[in-house]
Amino acid sequence: MGQFIIEASNIRKKYDDKTVLKDISLQAQRGEAVGLVGVNGCGKSTLLRILAGLSNPSSGEVSLQAGTRMAFIPDRYEKINMTLGKFMEHMYLMETEREGRDRMAHYLHQFHLETMLKTPMKYLSKGTLQKAAVIQALLGKRDLMFLDEPLSGQDTLSQMTLIQELRERKEKGMALIMACHETYLIEELADRIYEIKEGELADGIPYVYGTHRKQCSLLFKPCSRQGVMEILKQCLPEEGWNITDFGTICRIEADTALADKLFGICLEKQWHIVRYEEADET
Template sequence: METMLTVEGLGKSFKNKRIISNISFEVKKGEIMALLGPNGAGKSTTIRNIMGIMYPDEGTITFHNSAGKEIPRDKIGYLPEERGLYKNVKVMDILLYLAELKDYPLARAKERALEYLKKFGLEGKEKVSVEELSKGMGQKVQFIASILHEPELLILDEPFSGLDPVSQELFKDEIRALAQNGTAILLSSHQMNLVEEMADRLFLIHRGTRVIYGTLGDVKKEYANFKCTINGMNSGTLLESLPEIERVEQNNETAVLYLSRNVQPAIWLKNLPEELDIQELSIDRISLHEIFIDIATDKNLLKEAGELHA
């Protein structure tokens, strides 16, 4: 698969404070790469360096065969976390203006804008000023602006923030469709459930350095221990006495048992005692959300697991 964006050895400091250090990853054509990390981890700094809003102190950013200031910004779409559209400008005018800045043909831009406004439930809003739109509508317009010029690389910073569930589904469907049509997508979001649904690979940073880089499947296999959820009338003492248990979280009749690393679920299930009351039972791996919380709160999961490379 063709590599669209290569970030290699990126480093940036402000007033002698190191913000990011030795950041390296790739985004390939047609894939959704998630850029994750707690607040202050360095995600926005990384994105701003890619966009040329600022330039790194060390490292290189390559788009196709172009690097640094030579990167063709008209081939990149960007939805920033801090939304901002001219409030007193009509929707169609702002969309066409932003498309023109990307040297996109005006007639084609208008045609695509009308198609997208209809798709996102904004049909008839093209002559409405931005300030008259609801927050969700405004976010849809800005999303349309980021994709109207058919970018080869699309950078989305918190695209789902503030959206209702229906609008989230619209965005998810469109992002998947863009990827299927070959757009390389770099997605930054704190909504781990949505990332887990969509991302092909992920790059997670903490305190400006890489912690995880790999496919979602590899990450779950490497870091996500199994957990077992049991519904039944069981005492905490009995549950905690079960083999290969790291901790137990119990709420009335529901208990979540976090299993030790390298446990083989099929064998573990066979060794459960007969006195255990099981009305329902399920086993799965811990979620990406739980992995993220583990990293953000400096627990021990990653220290035990080591580091995953793509």
């Protein structure tokens, strides 16, 4: 396998007469994040489960470096009849190379689950269950983590907490393979992006910004979500920018020529700027 922590070759998956994945091959190195994108039902989750060893391919092979420690964050979690606290304790004790117990308390605090420990998981919301799935994957020391729509249903602060945690682990050498629709996750973490289209893997997708021009990305928190789009349409040209709404936080991607105008709008409307970045399109 050489430098790759995981390598998949010619993966095919068929359900009856329907072929979902067609001869897909990909690799990931330590410290690398690979993003999988595509429309709903294109096979992202199926490929993740095959790579993680949770499902068998119809043909093809997945190879891992010896001793690789893996974790999987599913896109949904079962509503079982067990309190969240007991579940977390059970998952913690299952780990052979676990983080300290104080680390589990830290995650419960960071994801705002401390008050829900006595609640049966069958009564928890999708977003809260997704937080539980995230924490159980973080309890042990990992070399490779698979993430299937990990931000789904989570509040903005929890999304940012997860991304920061993943970034730190990635810098320490953990590899990530992510299936997601959220551009926020892709932009913050992905080193390579692949699109699954009609069962095949299409690489060479421009990373984040596209080609030729210099772009900026502005993450901001408006005082009120009402009227944000109308204000931007009034103040900015019709082309050269787009906005993504994450709930309480929004992100604008635009030509850097519009940066001064964007800062002026935020100052005038008292919108709080969370982060500003520039990047050359490649």
